[in-house]
Amino acid sequence: MTINLDLQQFEYINPTSIEEALAALSKDNAKVMAGGTDLLGGMKDNMQDHRFNVLVDIKSIPNMAYVRENGNRIEIGAATKVQDVADDPLIKEKLPVLAQAAGIVASPQIRNVGTLGGNIAQRPRCWYYRHELFNCYKKGGDFCFAVTGNNKYHAILEGELCYIVHPSDTAPAMMALNASAKIVSPAGEKVVPFDEFFIGPRVDVLRENILGPQDILTEVQVPVPEANTKGVFLSTRSAAFGTSLL
Secondary structure, three states: OEEEEOOEEEEEEOOOOHHHHHHHHOOOOEEEEOOOHHHHHHHHOOOHHHOOOEEEEHHHOOOOOOEEEEOOEEEEEOOOEHHHHHHOHHHHHHOHHHHHHHHOOOOHHHHOOOEHHHHHHOOOOOHHHHOOOOOOHHHOOOOOOOOOOOOOOOOOOOOOOOOOOOOOOHHHHHHHOOOEEEEEEOOEEEEEEHHHHEOOOOOOOOOOEOOOOOOEEEEEEEEOOOOOOOOOOEEEEOOOOEEEEO
């Protein structure tokens, strides 16, 4: 199927397996979509890195959305809707910090469409990055406009080149819970701790995580905390951004 959206033509693919999805991602300038809320927002903002020739919708792959207990860990499919993560009884009982974090993501409408994997891997919300007139470092330019511009909600630690904070509420919860990401690629499958999954601008200013163009985040694995472990997720936020505290 070929779709024309605001003169942007692309091929839309509904794979029925991970293998089909990986084959589709081998095509030139292909993108993965699950909930699609971040992708659509980037397209509306006319962001260059949200343009693609092939769109691979992994929601059509069976069994990509689930919450299950496996030994001493909780496994969550990356295509699980954010609201389902917030409402799941097992997560509420054993990973309440994650349930709290998922429950404050964006709005109810977005939580019921957006996925956990998408929330974790979404792109920054910096207005300079999102605006087509500003060619910042993160878009391959040679300047961070937030340094001398409107930077009230930007990072104060470990910026360097780019000073935007990560927009995901579930990401800091994953870090605090020592969670890991299962990633599938043409080279095989690997499980990576989230403190190695996310990367800062000092490592690569053009991206925020280790996912390559043919990588698919398929599952989040969270070890069950020891008995009597307590935690709370707090978020201070403005109308535009939130800053998460654990």
